[in-house]
Amino acid sequence: MINYETLFVMPPFGLRQSDKDDLYKQAVMELSRHHYEHCEAYKKLSKVLGLGRPLPVRLFKKYELLSIDKEKIVKTMTSSGTTGQAVSKIYLDRENSARQTKVLAKIVSDFTGKARMPMLIIDSTAVLKNRDMFSARGAGILGFSILGRDITYALDEKMNLNLQAIEDFCQKHTGEKILVFGFTFMIWEHFYLALKKRGISFSLNGVMIHGGGWKKLRDLSVDNETFKNEIRSAAGIDQVLNYYGMVEQTGSIFMECEYGHLHASIFSDISIRNPLDFSELPSGKGLIQCTSLLPTSYPGHVLLTEDEGELLGVDDCPCGRLGKYFKVHGRVKGAEIRGCSDTYERR
């Protein structure tokens, strides 16, 4: 099996694509064989699709896919969905769960630095209420929490601004660099617009990391550039970084660098596929296929998403990170709505 310890001590963006391809060729087959032997459904699928071929993400909604005994499950994560929509279920054992947290920390600290910063979460503690059945939203918050300290929630149980909490937090950490985390749409709706409505602005010194889908903001004609500018003006945060990720491959997220490019770390990779015949496209828009080395308790290591993306370059981003970098254009037509930010419904 894959030697994760070796990967953990490597710089997360330090592998040239040619070396990474060599590593992945072997690792993906190893993982595929592992799941073939331990997941009956994956075995059947592999016999039809071919071993190591991508599974459509939708399969995790229809089938219980797991490669461990049920007694070993310590956490079941569900995708966020709109009301009435089927949700994916991802089964984790202790090792897989810890590995996800560790990798998330490795990737994100490459951007934020090793020191844990005081952290402001633009969400409500209510999200964490049911601790057995984690939604992707709760899991995202908790996963990122490990990167911060003095974790403070900026919204109350009803998703209203908790100004007192934010002010106390700012006062306590005057002069320190802080970490702000949230889901794109919630930040816009419940933080940015709420501040604007009250005519309040903050001058926070730090970095904001956000993700969970752009569909809702695209509908409002808010793009990444606008988002960054507005957050800067309302909250004073200069460094606003988006990430792309999915509950089926929690941990190995793709982070946006200071040049606005999403980067694949050594823990995962992408390829762009022709939607008609699924062949790999060297350029232009196509379906994003995501490969992650993390999944061992469920067969989610190679997935075909319903997102449209475009490869921007390999090994040559001016930020210095090696490997592929890319852009996400959004959901393909006819795809279901998903993503922590996009499935959010006001109650």
Add this chain to the structure above:
Amino acid sequence: MTNLEKYNTAFMETFDITEEQLNSDLVYQSVEAWDSVGHMQLIAALEDAFDIMFDTDDIVDFSSYDKGKEFMTKYEVEL
């Protein structure tokens, strides 16, 4: 309070458990309250009690009552 008492208190107060439960069987997810939310509460309690800051890797690897003791030494806390 000795350092060991402080260490124990953090576990007992965070997870609402008794002193008898503080042994080598106490591992992540062995008691209901020690789940991923409880884990971060424990980390915060220990950081406050000893005025230290754990590295992210150590937070992930802090998987048991015993293992945690080893980590405390790393942060120059003698138990």
